[in-house]
Amino acid sequence: MPPGTEQSTPAELAGLVGPLTDLPGPRYAGLARRVRELVALGQLPPGTRLPAERDLAAALGVSRVTVASAYRLLREEGAVSTRHGAGTVVETPPVDAVWSAPTTDPEVLDLAHAAPEAAPQLVPAYERALARLPGVVAGHGYAPSGLPELRAAIADRYTARGLPTDPDQVVVTAGTGDATALVVEVLLQPGDRVLVEHPTYPGAVQLVTAAGGRCVPVAVDARDPDAVVGAAHLATRQSSPRLAFLMPDFSNPSGARLSAAGRRRLAATLWQQGVLAIVDEVTAELWLDDDAGPLPPYAAGLPDAATVTVGGLSKSVWGGLRIGWLRTDAALAASLGAALGRRQLSVGPLDQLAAAALVRDLDPVLAGRRQLLRERREVLLAEAAARLPHWTVPRPSGGLSAWCTLPPGRSSAALAAAAAPLGLLLAEGRAFGTGTAFDDHLRLPFTLPPARLRTAVATLAAVDSALAGGPVARHPARPVTVV
Known part of the structure; x- marks a missing residue:
């Protein structure tokens, strides 16, 4: 063999x-x-x-x-x-979803993308950045690993959360996905295996596949989130993955969140097996219930070289602010920063100056975002209960979406295909798996304004009712980029 x-x-x-x-x-x-x-x-x-x-x-x-x-x-x-x-x-069956850029058509009801409008603090942050720009333009404008003041702000934020960090452990990237892509491109070799949660963020699967890697799926369930620890231990021993991609806090799309004890056990398992964990924290501080408050970062208590933690401002502030980062051991950060510098000399300095102002005063931004998401979560749950009573729509304790289980015989691919001509954009469940799994699931973000969210659910209910009238045929995947 x-x-x-x-x-x-x-x-x-x-x-x-x-x-x-x-x-x-x-x-x-x-x-x-x-x-x-x-x-x-x-x-x-x-x-x-x-x-x-x-x-x-x-x-x-x-x-x-x-x-x-x-x-x-x-x-x-x-x-x-x-x-x-x-x-x-x-083998890992190929993912048949083809993705394209999100629509900019204001008439489209977008339930495919978990991306709310900008936080009110965004424009004032850019105004402060513009005031500081004259002090930056005197130089060449390149900062391959990020402006020093932004790296310092990010390091201080990690330290305040219980993960002591120096600025030289931080690399600034063009978004959270860019940070993940950088790690995969530099560290993954063709044929290497990557442990991924299942379901998981589709972009991670796409990055691994593009690099010639092979995903090792491990089931994750919001009803028993710590069960992933034992499953990951077994999969790691069987498959010897090089990397793991994890979302310990309000995983996209399942909403699962590891307990403090669960993340310690999972971190120890992967570290002992020599698996480098890429930990996506883009939703880590978007808890919505009082009993789902802050937990220690996954990397807390681990050697710095055991983890690459990635984060950004796309969910807490605005998707159009393409500022992300990674945090790891200083030597690995320097290596990744050098690789980023070869690919792109720098992220835009104006964006970085605005991001530095936001990170330094992030708590009120997060408080406002949590309140907005709580209100819209209640709208989604109420509308789903009234219009889609046969669906199982869980109440997520954080994040930006609900991972819904469809009635027996219903297909998310069919729903997405039938909804598109009505101006409703959906991301079918199969996009969140490594093969053909999850056609019986649908992710419903609660990021639209309430009135548009009500209209979107009403449209979805009409499509669901029409499909319930006859057998559901399989449909090819709809073009969609999932965020």
Whole structure:
């Protein structure tokens, strides 16, 4: 067996699959469907070698033809492949969502993007930045790792939150996604594996795939967020990922938040296994309930080299303010900063000056943003309860969206396709998985103003009602960029 390939024994896989008599439809189709579910849940990581047909058939108590037919179906779908010398091996199915830029059409009701309007402090911050600009334009204007005063403000913010930080541990980037992209581009080699939450932020999957990496999905559930610790431990031992992409606070889209104890255990597991964690904190301070207040940063108590924490102002201030950052060990920060300097000499100084003013006085900005999101969350929940009573719409304790479970038989791809001609933009659930999972889920942001949010939910309910009148057909993915 080639190095790095994990083996699933017949008894192990048979135990995970369970009795085929309990699965609907032909046995071979039920077996294939169950294997796909195990891949989606992270229990069969990409690269795992499946048992030989004859051995699995004996363990399941079925004919070899049943197993061979299931393996053939899985190969046709791209879920597994047959490799010379390795047998049948689990693959990461390609994500079929094609994304394009968010619309600027003011008539479109956008429930695809979790991005509210600018905080009221944004314009005054730019006014202060303009007043300070003459002191900057006398120089060449390049600051590859960021203006010193912005790096100092970010470092002080981390220190105040319980993660002592020096400015030389900070690199300023053009947004949080740019910070993640920088780490992936510099540290990931083709063929490397990356542990990701499942569901997860689609941009992370796209970055890993573009770099030639392979995602190892680990199930995350807001109802039991700390369960990801054990699942990640198992997946890490089985797959030996190089990196992990995590959102410990109000994960996008599930809304899951690790407890203080859970993040300590997960951090220890990954550090002991030599996995560098990329920790996205863009929503870390957007708690909405009193009992969901601040928790220690994931990286607190760890060696600085164990984590690259990324953050930014896109959710707390405005998506158009393209200022993000990363925080890590000073030596790694210098290396990443040098790589960023080769790609782009600097982020715009005016934006950085405005960001420095905002970071220095971020608490009132966050207080206003939390209040706005609380009010809009209540509008969404009330409208969904009234118009979509058969949907399961959880009450998130933080973040900007609800991860909804659709009624049996409903397809988020079909909803997105049917809603688009009515001027309602949706991000189908499949966009948040590593393959074809989550078509039975839909992310609903509560970032639109209340009146537009009510109209959007009413339109969605009309589409849902129309689709309920007949069988739901599969639709190709809609072009959409997810934020």
